[in-house]
Amino acid sequence: MLTKQQLEDFWAEAGKVYLNHISIDCVVFGFHEGQMKVLMLKSNNEDAWYLPGGFVRKLEPMENAADRILKERTGIDEIFLQQFHVFGDPDRSKIHNEMYKDMLPAEKNFFGQRFISIGYYALVDFFNVTPTPDDFSEICTWRDLNDLPKFQLDHELIFRKALDTLRLQLNYQPIGYNLMPKEFTMPELQKLYETILDKKLDRRNFQRRMLGFGILNKLETTRKGGAHKAPYLYSFDLKNYQAALKEGLKSGW
Amino acid sequence: MLTKQQLEDFWAEAGKVYLNHISIDCVVFGFHEGQMKVLMLKSNNEDAWYLPGGFVRKLEPMENAADRILKERTGIDEIFLQQFHVFGDPDRSKIHNEMYKDMLPAEKNFFGQRFISIGYYALVDFFNVTPTPDDFSEICTWRDLNDLPKFQLDHELIFRKALDTLRLQLNYQPIGYNLMPKEFTMPELQKLYETILDKKLDRRNFQRRMLGFGILNKLETTRKGGAHKAPYLYSFDLKNYQAALKEGLKSGW
């Protein structure tokens, strides 16, 4: 929760800069050590976590707004973004709306209005991100999908919908390319698919099918260090990948 | 184009009733005599066609707004609606914005602002619809997908995106159920699939696969009248259909 002074500092001018009633919420996915992660922020002085978000400048394209918001949270310039759903329930930010209503007169309180929020999901290479809190948060960090905190407002709904969308678009969007690092092993890629699809896949059939798509380059090197046989490294053949996605990766996982 | 008087009558109060910056555009699909149709309106005094649309009341849920708008255009109460994309380009309604700018002072001209439009697609039974013009149109009617007029603003983009979405969701949404009448023949259903997928399908394999899903009831009666063998009539088994859609109709069309 903000003090009255903060509220005035931040938002006295907000209504002049940003479009009223419109907000953006982003679900940023990363993948690290075989686990899917989502970027979240923890409210100042509250045990409530929320998704990176913000507002749209009066003349700014939607995509630019999402880019700008995520550049501030991650440090990344060109980020893979997809609009996936609009969250427009009139009561979705009721708690937020009422939180500050006694501090500021309604016409000065940007937070007091109804917001229709456009949901974007983002896919990033985990190692490129520098999580950076915003003005209302003390922590910005990756959270494991198996260990999620309590969400603020309707942000759990937004997150779930993003994950569902990811699952449905797995064969039509360059999801592997954007979530994996430049070089990766086949078991690592399989883990990503298993997490998104939420089911086990057969190791051998997965490998054969993936290679069959013709979208991977097998590298000379192997990943040393594990206590077992060193797996080969692969990279995506971006050109072939994008060509294959146009038709959809013909596959019923 | 409206007169100044009309503009004042309609929109003097609009800013008090509707959310600023937010609009809804709907792509209403119907199916009749083997052809896909889309519901469109023709502007008063202009050769420009547009999609049914409207605005959201200050405290109204988005879905209710879309329902309300379509009830006015079609007469139908409970309509199958799916949100599919947001159109937020700052210049998307430039023509519209400037059309009335000299008639009314900016603060009174609801049309003068930037609109972020939420796109919904709707699926209706052709026979249940009574196309009804709105205040800015002289004609409201079905247009064949093979004979589309010139679109106003970015409405062609919206229409295309809706059709693409329909294609992608064919195995996950009750598209057949909502577009076909209660009783229909197999060739009629096949025509629908062929239109949405934009390709020919094998008659015999289509029939076998459809029946294999277990989502159709074969009726006793046949459709007489054609100059050929009378085809059987079918109806959807809604319960099985919805159960099957949860998993997605496993099929690569």
Place this chain on the structure above:
DNA sequence: ACACATGGTGTAATTGGTACACAATTGTAA
């Protein structure tokens, strides 16, 4: 040297999709 966990490759059995052939039904024209 050996066990063990993991990665890489091959193969047989099954399933599912494709491409047809052929019979049945209906209205029309000779």
Place this chain on the structure above:
DNA sequence: TTACAATTGTGTACCAATTACACCATGTGT
């Protein structure tokens, strides 16, 4: 009445894809 054209209903052989599993290779710890 009969032949015919157009369309629907059903079956089947072939090919491709998926699944389930076997076996070998490689690196680490004992």
